[in-house]
Amino acid sequence: MLKAFYYLNKDVLFLAEDLIGKTLCTNINNIFTCGIITETEAYAGVNDKASHAYNDRRTNRTEIMYSKGGVSYVYLCYGIHHLFNIVTNAKDIPHAILIRAIYPSIGIEEIEERRGRKLSKNLCVGPGKVSQALGINLLHNNLSLTGKEIWVQDDGVKINPSDIQVGPRIGVDYAEEDAKLPYRFWTTNYDFK
DNA sequence: TATAAGATTTACT
DNA sequence: GTAAATCTTATAT
Numbered sequence: 001m002l003k004a005f006y007y008l009n010k011d012v013l014f015l016a017e018d019l020i021g022k023t024l025c026t027n028i029n030n031i032f033t034c035g036i037i038t039e040t041e042a043y044a045g046v047n048d049k050a051s052h053a054y055n056d057r058r059t060n061r062t063e064i065m066y067s068k069g070g071v072s073y074v075y076l077c078y079g080i081h082h083l084f085n086i087v088t089n090a091k092d093i094p095h096a097i098l099i100r101a102i103y104p105s106i107g108i109e110e111i112e113e114r115r116g117r118k119l120s121k122n123l124c125v126g127p128g129k130v131s132q133a134l135g136i137n138l139l140h141n142n143l144s145l146t147g148k149e150i151w152v153q154d155d156g157v158k159i160n161p162s163d164i165q166v167g168p169r170i171g172v173d174y175a176e177e178d179a180k181l182p183y184r185f186w187t188t189n190y191d192f193k
Numbered sequence: 194t195a196t197a198a199g200a201t202t203t204a205c206t
Numbered sequence: 207g208t209a210a211a212t213c214t215t216a217t218a219t
Contacts, residue, residue: 041200050200052215061215079213081201098200128201138214171200 035102
């Protein structure tokens, strides 16, 4: 389990990259599942047109992003998919990191059950799939990541820096010039274990 | 109160 | 490659 100050790091890009290779765990309804994070995107606050909090748009939904770092931000996209974010930075600075992909490590049978299909390379690639695989829904919005239902831990998985790729974010074409920012991090190194 | 659009996934052609 | 599924949120009447 990572310490709370980890999430208070002020460099959301550093955290997004550093989270690659960490393990995201959930214990929901007494079902324990984990996956190694393989893809993230950073959303860098009020000056980031792709962020929900762009231009200091403080609403009921985005209020969670203004919390002190270390809590979850879960919201519904396209009416179907739950997207799971990690809120970072200090109170009133709405930075967050979207978890876009994991590699299942613990509870694979439960993950297959939730996903309704068998393990494959793409089973948990895509933010909606990640949430479904780990059982995350709107009930898990605004939860502490140092609590007992959702957390991130460091299992000592080493990722070679040359295996981490950087590029533009996905699905944010509306963000104009900010859509091109290299705020997405992912690894193609699936040789965990 | 009503409307439009969205940090997507899936199945089908 | 295209389209359908599906509902909350933000913004405008």
